[in-house]
Amino acid sequence: MKHAPLFPELRSPRRRAVVAGTLGAGLLPWPVWAAGPRAITPRGPLPAAEQQVVNLFEGAAPSVAYITSETLQSDGWFGAEVAQSAGSGFVWDGEGHIVTNFHVVEGARRLWVRLDSGPPLEARLVGRSPEYDLAVIRLQRPPANLRPLPLGSSRDLKIGQTVYAIGNPFGLSRTLTQGLISALDRELPTTDYREVAGVIQTDAAINPGNSGGPLLDSAGRLIGVNTAIRSASGSSSGVGFAIPVDLVNRVVPALISRGVAPMPGIGISPVRPDWVARAGIAGVVIADVARNSPAAEAGLRPFNRRSGELGDVIIAVNGRPVATLANFVAELDRVGIGNTAELGVRRGDTERKVRVRVIDLTMR
Numbered sequence: 001m002k003h004a005p006l007f008p009e010l011r012s013p014r015r016r017a018v019v020a021g022t023l024g025a026g027l028l029p030w031p032v033w034a035a036g037p038r039a040i041t042p043r044g045p046l047p048a049a050e051q052q053v054v055n056l057f058e059g060a061a062p063s064v065a066y067i068t069s070e071t072l073q074s075d076g077w078f079g080a081e082v083a084q085s086a087g088s089g090f091v092w093d094g095e096g097h098i099v100t101n102f103h104v105v106e107g108a109r110r111l112w113v114r115l116d117s118g119p120p121l122e123a124r125l126v127g128r129s130p131e132y133d134l135a136v137i138r139l140q141r142p143p144a145n146l147r148p149l150p151l152g153s154s155r156d157l158k159i160g161q162t163v164y165a166i167g168n169p170f171g172l173s174r175t176l177t178q179g180l181i182s183a184l185d186r187e188l189p190t191t192d193y194r195e196v197a198g199v200i201q202t203d204a205a206i207n208p209g210n211s212g213g214p215l216l217d218s219a220g221r222l223i224g225v226n227t228a229i230r231s232a233s234g235s236s237s238g239v240g241f242a243i244p245v246d247l248v249n250r251v252v253p254a255l256i257s258r259g260v261a262p263m264p265g266i267g268i269s270p271v272r273p274d275w276v277a278r279a280g281i282a283g284v285v286i287a288d289v290a291r292n293s294p295a296a297e298a299g300l301r302p303f304n305r306r307s308g309e310l311g312d313v314i315i316a317v318n319g320r321p322v323a324t325l326a327n328f329v330a331e332l333d334r335v336g337i338g339n340t341a342e343l344g345v346r347r348g349d350t351e352r353k354v355r356v357r358v359i360d361l362t363m364r
Contacts (some may be wrong), residue, residue: 003226056164056220062116063147064166064213065089065098066173067123067137069108087138088167088213089113090149092252096142099252100212101227102135107296111137114173127255132265133227134248136255145228149214149334152221154200154244157181165204165240167213179204179238187330188228188241191272197330198244200224206240215242222249238277244317247333258362264332265361266341267293271303273325282323283313283346294357301347315351316344332358 046054047319067089070233078284087104091097098113105111105125111119123137169175183201191198202215206226224242251261267287270276276285289295301311314321317331318341335341335358343354 038223052218053164053176053178054175056216056218057166059220060149060164060166060214060216061174061176063091063149064115064174065091065100066114066168067098067100067104067212068114068120069105071107079295086168086171086209087211088209088226089136089235090147090212090214091115092136092256093148093318094142094146096146097126097140097252097256098123098137098139099225099248100135100137101225102130102133103227104212105135105137106130113137113139114268115143115146116174127252127259127261129251129255130191132196132243132247132251132261133188133190134225134243134251134255134261136252144335149216149222150220150222152217152219152245153250154198154223154246155199157184157217159184162218163200163202163204163220163223164211164216165202165206165213167206167210167218167226169205169207169209171209175210177205182239186241187326188243189326193325193329195326195330196243196247197334198247200242200244202242203238204240205238210240222248250336260362261334262337262363263336263361264329264335264358266298266300266332266356266358267295267361268300268302270325270328274331276325281313283315284325286312286314289346294359298343298356300345300354300356311347313346314343315346320346 048206052088067087069085087100089098089100109127111123111125113123114120122140124140126136126138144151159181163179163181165177167175179202181200186199188196188199200215200223210226213226214222215226217223223245225248226240226242228241235252254260254262267290268286271285271287286300287332289300289302303311314322314328317328318335320331322328322331334343337358337360339358340355341358343356345354347351
């Protein structure tokens with residue numbers, strides 16, 4: 001027995017057109033209009049402030065690098081697997097040197113760099129500094145049209161200045177964000193006993209993948225290297241940190257020429273900070289003093305292992321209190337290699353001031 005077809009009205013082309021053009025429960029027919037794109041409403045030129053940002057991005061973006069690293073990671077079963085991670089960087093010079101964060105390239109066995117819209121270029125590590133979280137890699141075959149970012153200064157920055165970050169958050173290349181300098185002179189821990197002083201705090205959106213990318217001022221000059229965020233979720237919380245360019249401009253040339261960063265010091269070996277903290281002592285306790293060092297010339301006395309006598313404790317540098325070894329190293333960074341620092345030193349119940357030269361410990 002044959003059954004009546006379902007929806008016979010749809011079998012006829014004419015009926016299909018009517019049904020397709022009906023409206024409401026009563027299936028009232030309505031005309032089918034010819035549709036086309038709407039006319040574009042013209043606008044005038046961009047406001048000067050917007051055009052300035054456009055020009056800044058177009059000028060700086062070709063110098064921003066998308067860095068991909070390949071590392072070997074243990075799989076937990078006496079083996080290893082290849083893992084990839086990504087970060088940002090920027091062109092330092094026409095020789096193919098790219099600056100980034102150390103943690104972006106840490107442990108990498110292979111590195112690739114993508115500039116602008118070109119193909120990935122293989123690179124190699126030429127210098128690294130975990131203490132400053134900076135690294136320099138070099139393109140194996142640098143293109144002829146490299147455009148280094150213009151350098152600014154971080155010593156004269158002001159809270160409230162507009163800043164721009166360009167990088168590759170979450171793998172999204174050449175992303176621009178805008179914000180303000182929200183604080184200056186922050187301290188950023190990098191290793192167990194070191195921290196970077198003079199760090200720039202910004203509310204420009206910085207996310208995973210922005211690490212190593214440039215922080216620019218409104219003139220398009222490099223003023224910092226984006227390196228960290230403070231966030232419980234791992235995404236932007238409006239509190240980001242950048243290594244100041246004045247420090248970058250001291251460290252990077254040494255990484256290119258020697259592979260290591262200059263290390264400011266005065267020729268002492270400190271007692272381990274955790275031991276000092278457990279003893280309830282605020283300051284840097286001297287364990288040893290190197291011969292012919294600035295510390296020896298200044299008459300600093302170390303801890304006496306035989307008698308248990310404490311010796312000298314450094315409690316200030318140029319009038320700034322020093323409570324930990326990280327504070328002390330950051331203050332020596334601030335003084336700078338080749339300059340003289342005035343130390344506040346406590347020995348027993350007596351405090352005195354001592355002048356010492358700051359030297360590069362890597363050159364001893």
